[in-house]
Amino acid sequence: MFDVIIRRASLRFGNHCVFTDLNLTLKGGQWTCLLGGSGVGKTSLLRLIAALPAGETTGEVVCQDGFSVHHRIAWMAQQDLLLPWFSVLDNITLGQRLRRNLTDVFTRRPLLSAEVQEQAMSILEKVGLSAKADVLPQHLSGGQRQRVALARTLMENRPLVLMDEPFGALDAITRLNLQDLACELLQNRTVLLITHDPLEALRLGHEVYHLRGHPARLTDAITPPGKTPRTLDNNGLMALQGKLLDRLRHESFDEQSGEP
């Protein structure tokens, strides 16, 4: 699996410089977690990588194999972004729908080939929702909705997965379960997970970065030991969590006193 290299990335909104000269390498087939307080520029960095509109940006995002990241990205946002008019199955095959062009429509190529349908059902089974394939999203719980979003991400089957606080709105138990599920299903993919929860970063990340300051810079990577998803009974992990929490708290303190 190829690394994804972000070189000299910078981003500004008018006079407000969010970050400049940011370098980050996402190791191929591994999870990189990015911690940071709110408003520091995490979402913006993710948008920059995905080439979504975000302020005035410079810098380049390249894959180690020389190709661009374009069309190699699956996007999982803070909200589940399920379309309320589509059933669960239609939601997770949205990509197939959206990529269908006019010739496909005119030649009456079936919307979902048997193969795709089968793949979708097997993914739904993996996330434990095969019984809900024909249900509208409004009849699902928050955790179930996020699992559908995960299934949609898997359906896209892209090597690079960008996730923006995907489990932030869930209760603690549901969140732990989904972390385990995502970790299992997105194994061997290059993942950039943004989170404000140090424990989440430490459980799932092969490398954990912390984005902080104005303009924001990345701290050195923490490489927690052991296989992911790491269990909660690990003392080393808890100590690291304490350290990170302290740093995050300290950062918001700095911010407040740093204001003119």
Add this chain to the structure above:
Amino acid sequence: MKDSVKPFVVLVGLLVLWHTLVMAFDMPSYILPGPLAVANSMVDNASLLWEHTLVTLSEMLLGLLLGVLLGIILALVLVYFTALRPWLLPPLLITQAIPVFALAPILMLWFGYGLTSKVVMTILVIFFPVATCCYDGLRHTHQGWLDMAQTMGGNRLAILRHIRWPAALPALASGLRVAVVVAPIGAVVGEWVGSSAGLGYLMLQANARLWTDQMFAALTVLAFCSVTLYYTTDRVLRRLIPWQPETSQE
């Protein structure tokens, strides 16, 4: 009480009020005929009313169909051809700034005294609310959905069909509800200015002869058609857009 029953209760209440008013003030029937007199006139003139109702209904429905189509096409043009927006907006606003009453004689001159001029009048009063609502709906697609669609590599037409269009439907539905309510105005005003058929024409004729009961009969039929049209549209829209957000649970 069931919601579907409530309109009928209101209706009966109004009829009773009407009847008591006529009795209490001893109104002469050429000023305000009672509900019974009107009902009588409706029965006597049933075939006449039916004939003219069909004319007005076809004007309204045809106008609605074409006006809604025009409104939707305009909204799509405004959204997807941004360069055209400053050119299109002024003429559109002019058509709305001039009252239809003032336009009616000109439309008669151009389109004749038949069906066409009334349909055009109806289109004129309804395309604008439909276009603005649909335009608003199309413009305010949730940015997250569009971002996701972009990372999926979706094409513009498919994004319109599967995301922007369905997302705009609740807004379009509000436009349609307004359209259905104002459509009779276009048709009836058209008939008043010049026609040889339709409920508006019938009302003018009856009015000139002081057949007030017949006038009220025509008015009642018109009101019935409008209200039925509204409720039918509302039901159909609710059925078609089951995900429509309803924030207030009464």
